[in-house]
Amino acid sequence: MRRLWKWLKRGLFALVLFIVLLLVPVAYNELACVAEPSGDSHTPLITDAAWQRPESRTLTTYPEWHIVHAYDDYAKVISTGDPHDFGYFRAIKGFWSSLCALSKASGAHGGFTTASKQTIYTIGVSFTAELLAKAAYEEIPGRLFAMIDGDRRSVLEDISARQAADYATFLQQTPWYKWNFTRDVVELKTNATDRPRDRERAIALGFEYEAKQAYAGIIAAAVEGMGEDNLRLRMILNGIDAAALPDSVTLITERPEGIEVETPRYRTLTNILVELAGRGADFIEIAGNDDILFTAITATPPPDALFTFPRQGYGDTRALFMVKVPDLADIIREGGLSVEHIHDY
16 A cells, blocks of 8 residues: 555655646746847727737747648658657747747737637647657557567558648648548558557557547537637738639628728638739738738758748748738738748737
């Protein structure tokens, strides 16, 4: 009984230590990555409060997208390699380092709200815990089974790589908790062979996916109770006639500054903005704001970027830029930067 109590205390100590370590980046961001909020001189043209969004939200959207990018990098790495080839700690460091840079930059855009920081810290701690757990497994048992099975890829290695790629694409437009993890479990079990690596992948990934499916149900119920965020936004354009607008863009009204339109948000918005810029449109204001964040893919880290991060499996760099909304269309049209994603509010 005394020995059991000793191991129980050790387990509790390890758990507390793990939680403290997870919270260290949060404390660092609160202490070392602060910025004094300052006012914005921009007077919104879109005056309806229902269609105005805090400008700092263009910055707070990136951390969640960093997780999306991490899943995409992971899918790219395991498409030809093993899960233990992925840099889990590099992905974790990138999340918290980018958040520090964004926190410092937020002062000029009103600063991060307490609610925004709570959300970011929650997803950051969850992301860190998930990747640490995955790294612990893939670096030891996972690597061992990969060595036992030899260099030839197993059936489930290819299937899990494709599942990871599909999941990363899904996340670009849809919340993660709407993904059908149960379907992936069934596919793995159905296609598993007698090879050691396949049996191991079916068990390990099956456990991971079932845990995520259970957690997804909890999150989905919570979101349903709170209501989802507005999936559309409004902006003001000029340089384009209403008749030349894409079908996905709804004309609201014509005004002296240009035309006010309504569009979908998230990944679809990036595609729409690129299309509009190609048709000659200039962006005057988006959701009541005149500054916006976007990411671009470059061969080398540009010196004028807000933050840069090497993409795993691709051999290039993701760079974050904060620009004036009226400059965005010219940046897209010039083609000097390969615009990846434009972060709305």
